[in-house]
Amino acid sequence: MRIVGTLICLGNGILVEVDGRRYRLDPRRTTVDDTNVISHAHTDHIPRSFKTLDVTCSEITRDFASERCRKDLRAIKDDHVELVDAGHIPGSTMCRISGSRRVVYTGDFCVRSKTHTDGAKPLSCEVLVMEATYGKPRYRFPDHSEVVSAMKDWVSEVLHSGSSAILLSYPLGKSQELASIFREFPIFFHPAIASYNRILRTHGFDIPSEPFEDIKGGSPIVYVSSGLGKDSSRVQTMRKRGAKTAAFSGWAVDGMFGGRSSYVDRAFPLSDHCGYDELLWFVKRCAPEVVYTVHGFAREFAGSIRSELGIDARPLIANQRMIDQF
Ligand SMILES: [Zn+2]
């Protein structure tokens, strides 16, 4: 039986069917007969296996994802899919699928402006599929510029005291933001981050990309490490020589980097996602008939949309088919 209306289903990414056309949003496996949309190149959003290398995404996402998957992906256009800046990381996009009902998928998104983006703008639609990572009222983030000036003050102090500053960061997204923010400082990167920065330079981003060569003595530097774990022996060595560490995450609001065992000296609430009130603002401006939430506090935030905005909302649950008939 042909389905009239819109079908939304979680499983191998998010399957959306509009007017009989099928779209796979951030699929784990690309499929030949569907349009495969990749919102951005974070590992939980890019495919692990490929039946086709044709994907619908921005050119920056294609290059990052090709590097991460070790495949030569081809970015192809789809007449029914409009891609717009999601404000999350360089290259990240939301998509609006056109048809008898318009479906918007946000991927991960952020409405606050940053050095590389003015932030995501609401898109009018009938069906909104959105992330709800920070979908609880306790998560409200300060202005980007406020966080940036606090970060610059801290790094300047550390360097003036004669120590190096280690910035612990996700290799894709936040590291490039840090590269822009601290471009006037003597800044060096973990090799993986340096290679992403080089990709962005080919797209016209004017950011530093100098890989870190172990310095013996010399003047203090800013080092962007690829987060806790993988790079820990170098970070430990630098700490023994007096370097200070900072971490950057929305979860800093929870004080998650505190505690005696932590080797994070300072944490800044620098997030690539929307806070709670920004999520609500975005929904209101998109003015959808129904919202499906994914990631993080999906269930809680669907409840907030219903009670605060009076809009129908539910979390997307794996393998449960949602069919809207209109
Ligand atoms: Zn992401």
Ligand SMILES: [Zn+2]
């Ligand atoms: Zn994500």
